[in-house]
Amino acid sequence: xxxxxxxxxGPDAMRYNGERRTSxxxxxxxxxxxxxxxxxxxxxxxxKLNDPRHLNSLTxxxxxxxxxxxxxxxxxxxxxxxxxxxxxxxxxxxxKFEAVLESKGKEDDIGSLNNLIGMISSPNVFVANAFRTxxxxxxxxxxxxxxxxxxxxxxxxxxxxxxxxxxxxxFPFSNLGFVAEVGSSVTLPMKLGINKANExxxxxxxxxxxxxxxxxxxxxxxxxxxxxxxxxxxxxxxAQLVAADAPLRNMKAMKRQITEGTGYRSSLLRAQGLxxxxxxxxxxxxxxxxxxxxxxxxxxxxxx
Amino acid sequence: xxxxxxxxxxxxxxxxxKFNSPESLNAMTSQDYIHLATLLKLAEKxxxxxxxxxxxxxxxxxxxxxxxxxxxxxxxLTGIEKDNTGGDHAARETQLTKVWLDGFLSTNVHVTDIFIxxxxxxxxxxxxxxxxLSAAIVAxxxxxxxxxxxxxxxxxxxxxxxxxEGGTSITLPMKLGMNSTFESLMFAQKIKMDKLMGNIVVxxxxxxxxxxxxxxxxxxxxxxxxxxxxxxxxxxxxxxxxxxxDELDKMNSKEVNQALPFWVDGVxxxxxxxxxHNKQRVRGQxxxxxx
Numbered sequence: 107x108x109x110x111x112x113x114x115x116g117p118d119a120m121r122y123n124g125e126r127r128t129s130x131x132x133x134x135x136x137x138x139x140x141x142x143x144x145x146x147x148x149x150x151x152x153x154k155l156n157d158p159r160h161l162n163s164l165t166x167x168x169x170x171x172x173x174x175x176x177x178x179x180x181x182x183x184x185x186x187x188x189x190x191x192x193x194x195x196x197x198x199x200x201x202k203f204e205a206v207l208e209s210k211g212k213e214d215d216i217g218s219l220n221n222l223i224g225m226i227s228s229p230n231v232f233v234a235n236a237f238r239t240x241x242x243x244x245x246x247x248x249x250x251x252x253x254x255x256x257x258x259x260x261x262x263x264x265x266x267x268x269x270x271x272x273x274x275x276x277f278p279f280s281n282l283g284f285v286a287e288v289g290s291s292v293t294l295p296m297k298l299g300i301n302k303a304n305e306x307x308x309x310x311x312x313x314x315x316x317x318x319x320x321x322x323x324x325x326x327x328x329x330x331x332x333x334x335x336x337x338x339x340x341x342x343x344x345a346q347l348v349a350a351d352a353p354l355r356n357m358k359a360m361k362r363q364i365t366e367g368t369g370y371r372s373s374l375l376r377a378q379g380l381x382x383x384x385x386x387x388x389x390x391x392x393x394x395x396x397x398x399x400x401x402x403x404x405x406x407x408x409x410x
Numbered sequence: 411x412x413x414x415x416x417x418x419x420x421x422x423x424x425x426x427x428k429f430n431s432p433e434s435l436n437a438m439t440s441q442d443y444i445h446l447a448t449l450l451k452l453a454e455k456x457x458x459x460x461x462x463x464x465x466x467x468x469x470x471x472x473x474x475x476x477x478x479x480x481x482x483x484x485x486x487l488t489g490i491e492k493d494n495t496g497g498d499h500a501a502r503e504t505q506l507t508k509v510w511l512d513g514f515l516s517t518n519v520h521v522t523d524i525f526i527x528x529x530x531x532x533x534x535x536x537x538x539x540x541x542x543l544s545a546a547i548v549a550x551x552x553x554x555x556x557x558x559x560x561x562x563x564x565x566x567x568x569x570x571x572x573x574x575e576g577g578t579s580i581t582l583p584m585k586l587g588m589n590s591t592f593e594s595l596m597f598a599q600k601i602k603m604d605k606l607m608g609n610i611v612v613x614x615x616x617x618x619x620x621x622x623x624x625x626x627x628x629x630x631x632x633x634x635x636x637x638x639x640x641x642x643x644x645x646x647x648x649x650x651x652x653x654x655x656d657e658l659d660k661m662n663s664k665e666v667n668q669a670l671p672f673w674v675d676g677v678x679x680x681x682x683x684x685x686x687h688n689k690q691r692v693r694g695q696x697x698x699x700x701x
């Protein structure tokens with residue numbers, strides 16, 4: 107199936123004539139998540155956040171759903187590129203406060219500790235691993251700011267395109283009373299440099315477009331409208347695939363070589379355990395819950 | 411001596427170490443470096459401390475090794491050169507090795523180790539250029555701020571007949587990139603702000619007064635940490651350095667052990683001597699021209 111097929115020449119490309127193929131019905135998708143959907147545009151698998159009214163904030167289930175969609179894109183031989191998109195002017199404001207606060211056990215017993223371990227491991231191990239092992243090129247259409255776990259996901263992408271220079275990434279871990287999660291203890295030092303990572307992680311200080319340009323962000327589209335931006339990126343990616351005419355297996359092999367050669371893959375694997383076990387005592391002790399509660403009641407804000 | 415050259419104050423979660431000898435460009439003797447390590451250990455043990463801040467005074471952050479140490483070795487070395495070993499080469503090498511284990515290796519490996527394994531957030535406020543082992547120490551810091559474009563780092567190891575020290579064989583390639591590091595280290599070139607900015611230095615304050623610079627940084631740091639849960643900062647530092655520290659510990663040992671034979675051969679001491687005399691001559695010429 108995979109042999110030498112390129113997007114231009116491959117059997118799947120032959121089949122692709124502009125129509126959308128989906129394997130889940132609309133009804134089913136609604137059940138999976140109200141906030142995350144996917145579409146397939148020829149060789150491109152698009153995962154889209156579409157809850158702009160809540161700044162595309164996500165529950166833990168949503169993150170797990172994104173991981174499942176990554177698996178789906180990964181195992182589909184007609185897919186060359188996986189794209190993350192969002193809607194309106196915010197990429198994602200991160201985890202929902204409600205979702206975090208709901209997961210707080212009422213009593214300090216083994217059962218609630220076990221639940222807590224599950225809650226911590228699901229993004230830090232399961233979701234992070236889906237990104238780490240993703241073989242297709244991962245592209246983020248950064249339409250606006252991303253915060254917390256959502257910002258971590260942006261950092262895990264291979265290419266990031268910005269809608270304009272209003273984008274920023276914020277990792278407010280020290281402000282919320284826990285530590286770097288979902289690979290950010292690896293992706294920030296590796297992609298931005300360790301001193302820069304220290305300044306922005308330790309002080310919960312936003313990374314602006316200027317901080318990210320050329321290091322994380324590949325191109326600034328300087329566009330006003332998010333839908334137009336999303337469409338333009340996908341059109342550009344399709345054109346790049348046609349121009350490069352690269353077989354999928356070569357693209358996969360090169361991604362693997364680069365992520366292995368730089369130690370990125372193994373560092374991320376190590377971080378899954380380290381981040382989980384470093385952050386767990388903070389959650390168990392309870393400081394993050396107190397601070398999320400203050401965020402919900404607006405006694406605490408992110409510093410921007 | 412070191413006690414007044416390097417002072418410390420505590421300010422809430424900040425342990426501030428200050429270099430106070432602007433007249434000698436904050437050059438450091440072995441004793442001074444050991445005292446600096448002692449202060450770091452004080453900060454390490456204090457549970458109220460989360461940030462260890464390095465400040466300096468005057469024009470230079472630190473010009474590195476104090477040339478005065480050369481005179482300390484004058485007698486030792488002339489003694490050995492007179493050859494009281496009766497032509498026994500092995501005995502002579504043993505004597506010289508003992509001298510440089512004491513004078514170089516043990517101090518260097520200890521100071522570097524204390525910086526590598528410091529668990530508090532290390533912040534350097536570069537008011538000016540930093541040279542040699544002091545530059546290596548700055549490269550080991552977690553966060554570095556610069557006063558203005560006059561700041562540079564210089565690791566003149568090759569010119570002094572030495573090798574990488576203070577973990578620079580890891581920190582510089584990691585932070586500046588490999589090719590940039592080769593050029594700066596092999597040719598003992600100044601690493602100027604264009605290369606430091608964004609890689610080692612995270613902010614250029616564009617100020618001209620060292621006292622103001624130090625003050626502004628402390629005010630900013632206090633604002634920055636106001637809403638933070640400080641234990642998160644220390645846990646994140648540990649997380650970010652988890653694999654790095656093992657590598658640094660390993661290279662700390664290799665760096666000094668590979669430099670030791672050069673000290674025993676005598677090249678570094680001669681180079682230091684030459685530099686010292688050159689400096690004296692330049693000073694003399696300056697004094698002449700003033701007359």
